[in-house]
Amino acid sequence: MPLLSRKTSKRVAKDRLKLVLIHDRANCSPELLDMIKTDIIKVISKYMEIDEEGLDVKMGNTKSEISDDIVPALYANIPIKKMRKAK
Known part of the structure; x- marks a missing residue:
């Protein structure tokens, strides 16, 4: 197996573990x-109008604005196709 594939697999596993830990700390199930x-x-x-297929919602960590604590954060990447007209 090429070295690049091992690094990629290692990186994927590490990212998955981070996600599990973040969800656990935030008490947020899938x-x-x-x-x-x-x-x-x-x-x-x-x-x-949004691209629902492209919507990406994740839990992460961020530094609190109030203290130096690391706190859970919800991140959303929402591709917008177009704005709706006001009714």
């Missing part, structure tokens, strides 16, 4: 994350 994603789609779709 099912809860899917429910959040569904709710985000419902709300945002009222105002704009």
Whole structure:
């Protein structure tokens, strides 16, 4: 197996482990994350047409603005196709 493939596999495994740890620390199951994603789609779709296939919602960590603590954060990458007209 080429060295590049091993690094890629190692990187993928490391990223998956980070994701599991973040979800665990945030007490956010994959099912809860899917429910959040569904709710985000419902709300945002009222105002704009989005590419649901391209929607990416993840849990991560960030530094708190209040203290030096590291806290869970929800990140959403939402591709917008076009804005809806105001009713």
